[in-house]
Amino acid sequence: xxxxxxxxxxxxxxxxxxxxxxxxxxxxxxxxxxxxxxxxxxxxxxxxxxxxxxxxxxxxxxxxxxxxxxxxxxxxxxxxxxxxxxxxxxxxxxxxxxxxxxxxxxxxxxxxxxxxxxxxxxxxxxxxxxxxxxxxxx
Amino acid sequence: xxxxxxxxxxxxxxxxxxxxxxxxxxxxxxxxxxxxxxxxxxxxxxxxxxxxxxxxxxxxxxxxxxxxxxxxxxxxxxxxxxxxxxxxxxxxxxxxxxxxxxxxxxxxxxxxxxxxxxxxxxxxxxxxxxxxxxxxxx
Amino acid sequence: xxxxxxxxxxxxxxxxxxxxxxxxxxxxxxxxxxxxxxxxxxxxxxxxxxxxxxxxxxxxxxxxxxxxxxxxxxxxxxxxxxxxxxxxxxxxxxxxxxxxxxxxxxxxxxxxxxxxxxxxxxxxxxxxxxxxxxxxxx
Numbered sequence: 001x002x003x004x005x006x007x008x009x010x011x012x013x014x015x016x017x018x019x020x021x022x023x024x025x026x027x028x029x030x031x032x033x034x035x036x037x038x039x040x041x042x043x044x045x046x047x048x049x050x051x052x053x054x055x056x057x058x059x060x061x062x063x064x065x066x067x068x069x070x071x072x073x074x075x076x077x078x079x080x081x082x083x084x085x086x087x088x089x090x091x092x093x094x095x096x097x098x099x100x101x102x103x104x105x106x107x108x109x110x111x112x113x114x115x116x117x118x119x120x121x122x123x124x125x126x127x128x129x130x131x132x133x134x135x136x137x138x
Numbered sequence: 139x140x141x142x143x144x145x146x147x148x149x150x151x152x153x154x155x156x157x158x159x160x161x162x163x164x165x166x167x168x169x170x171x172x173x174x175x176x177x178x179x180x181x182x183x184x185x186x187x188x189x190x191x192x193x194x195x196x197x198x199x200x201x202x203x204x205x206x207x208x209x210x211x212x213x214x215x216x217x218x219x220x221x222x223x224x225x226x227x228x229x230x231x232x233x234x235x236x237x238x239x240x241x242x243x244x245x246x247x248x249x250x251x252x253x254x255x256x257x258x259x260x261x262x263x264x265x266x267x268x269x270x271x272x273x274x275x276x
Numbered sequence: 277x278x279x280x281x282x283x284x285x286x287x288x289x290x291x292x293x294x295x296x297x298x299x300x301x302x303x304x305x306x307x308x309x310x311x312x313x314x315x316x317x318x319x320x321x322x323x324x325x326x327x328x329x330x331x332x333x334x335x336x337x338x339x340x341x342x343x344x345x346x347x348x349x350x351x352x353x354x355x356x357x358x359x360x361x362x363x364x365x366x367x368x369x370x371x372x373x374x375x376x377x378x379x380x381x382x383x384x385x386x387x388x389x390x391x392x393x394x395x396x397x398x399x400x401x402x403x404x405x406x407x408x409x410x411x412x413x414x
Contacts, residue, residue, distance in 0.1 A: 002312055002414055004379065036140055037177055037272050039313055039377045044388035045329040052232040053183040057215035058225065065208055065229050070341055077333035087334065091341050094328040098391070099377050101177045101237050103142065103272040110270050112182035115236070132386050134313050134379045136274060136412060138140055174278055175315055175410050190370040191321040195353035196363065203346055203367050239315045239375050241280065241410045248408050250320035253374070274412060276278055 003031035003135040010128055011047075011121035014072075015063045015092075019054040020131060021109070021116045027133045028104055035106065036137015041099040043130045046089040046123040048096035054116040062120075066092055072124075089122035096120065104137070141169035141273040148266055149185075149259035152210075153201045153230075157192040158269060159247070159254045165271045166242055173244065174275015179237040181268045184227040184261040186234035192254040200258075204230055210262075227260035234258065242275070279307035279411040286404055287323075287397035291339045291368075295330040296407060297385070297392045303409045304380055311382065312413015317375040319406045322365040322399040324372035330392040338396075342368055348400075365398035372396065380413070 005027040009018055020040070028038055040049050052058055076087025100117065103110045111117070121127055143165040147156055158178070166176055178187050190196055214225025238255065241248045249255075259265055281303040285294055296316070304314055316325050328334055352363025376393065379386045387393075397403055 002412075004311060004381065035142060037274065039379065041377070041379050041386065043386065043391065045327060045391040050232050051183060051236050053216075053228055055216070055219070057217075057219040058228050058232075060215045061225050061229050062232060065233070069207060069345060077336045078329075078331070079333075081331070081333040087337050090329055090334050091337050094326050094334075094338060094394075095341070095372065096233065097235065097373065097376065098327050100235065101179070101239055101377055103177065103179050103270045105142065110179065110181065115181065115183040118232075132379045136140075136313065173280060175412065188370050189321060189374050191354075191366055193354070193357070195355075195357040196366050196370075198353045199363050199367050200370060203371070207345060234371065235373065238373065239317070239377055241315065241317050241408045243280065248317065248319065253319065253321040256370075274278075 001033050001138055003033060005133045007131055008128055009119055009131055013121050013123045013125045013127055015066055016121045017059045018119045019116050020119050024117055024133055025109055028135055029107055031135045033135050033137040037101055037103055039099060039101045039134045041132045042119055046086060046093050047121045047129055048093050048098060049100045049119055051115050052118050053114040086124040089124055092122040139171050139276055141171060143271045145269055146266055147257055147269055151259050151261045151263045151265055153204055154259045155197045156257045157254050158257050162255055162271055163247055166273055167245055169273045171273050171275040175239055175241055177239045177272045178255060179270045180257055184224060184231045185257060185259045185267055186231050186236060187238045187257050189253050190256050191252040224262040227262055230260040277309050277414055279309060281409045283407055284404055285395055285407055289397050289399045289401045289403055291342055292397045293335045294395045295392050296395050300393055300409055301385055304411055305383055307411045309411050309413040313377055313379055315375060315377045315410045317408045318395055322362060322369050323397045323405055324369050324374060325376045325395050327391050328394050329390040362400040365400055368398040
């Protein structure tokens with residue numbers, strides 16, 4: 001059995017970190033699939049998905065770490081060519097990746113106690129993001 | 139056909155790198171599924187899975203690289219708020235990600251000759267980790 | 277329904293970034309599966325797959341960022357032990373990961389408008405890479 005769903009998320013951009021666990025869980029529950037795999041995929045080349053303990057301290061730590069590793073205030077060839085000003089957003093998204101696959105059982109995601117699913121929007125402006133959820137199971 | 143399995147791994151924490159290829163292969167063999175996909179997912183917000191050539195030189199190189207990129211000896215907001223002392227562990231796990239999907243054929247993982255599946259435990263203490271294996275195929 | 281396919285890609289190594297979107301799309305079309313998930317997996321321990329807007333500016337930005345984060349010109353234990361000279365290639369591949377899962381619908385990948393699938397070959401020499409494509413759906 002395969003069920004596809006899409007939901008939208010409004011972000012502020014600039015490494016905005018959004019907890020999307022509830023939205024993914026709702027789609028899994030609505031699918032009536034009992035056990036299997038759910039793949040979460042964000043469309044676009046300037047956002048990523050991963051998991052983390054979603055609390056304000058770690059959100060700030062993640063944003064500061066990413067800023068240090070892939071700075072927003074240095075020149076990028078992408079910006080010289082296209083003038084978008086979001087070269088840093090693209091590189092961050094490519095390194096962290098756009099997709100994540102999580103097992104579920106009895107209609108519930110098999111996450112750790114302190115493990116939430118996050119979308120990180122690296123773009124340099126607010127964005128409405130389409131998140132695709134693909135549920136495979138029985 | 140879908141088969142779910144879980145196995146436990148004992149780690150020492152502090153970026154302990156553990157080769158879990160044999161355990162994943164055993165689950166694939168036990169499932170009797172001939173070909174398809176196996177998803178490996180580590181529960182918890184301070185560990186990751188990936189692949190590497192598992193040899194002591196590269197294990198040391200990986201640990202040193204991660205320590206340089208996301209240091210353990212700088213302040214993290216997570217630690218100021220919660221006193222866990224493992225803010226660095228969380229950020230490392232979020233950047234590297236908790237899941238991995240690998241094709242298999244004739245009951246054998248389609249890995250490269252020098253490519254093993256690893257669990258990296260970033261926490262700041264020994265942990266018993268649950269690794270979920272979801273096998274989809276026919 | 278599950279369909280497996282493999283295609284080969286010739287790379288120049290040294291963080292060569294190759295757009296493999298067309299090759300993945302061809303396999304999805306040839307499979308006759310209408311909707312589901314496609315997993316892209318690169319065999320070997322010195323290459324990765326991800327997505328990006330594939331244009332020369334961002335390719336250069338990605339290469340420069342990776343060189344800064346995981347330099348090729350510092351000593352690696354792997355090289356001292358084995359003399360391969362590609363310790364940096366291994367560590368880069370482990371951090372970025374070997375696999376990616378993407379939904380598709382009506383035979384077309386659900387990518388963003390500016391989002392392509394890339395293979396990054398981190399090895400220190402030209403390589404012929406096997407990319408595995410596993411298509412699950414109905």
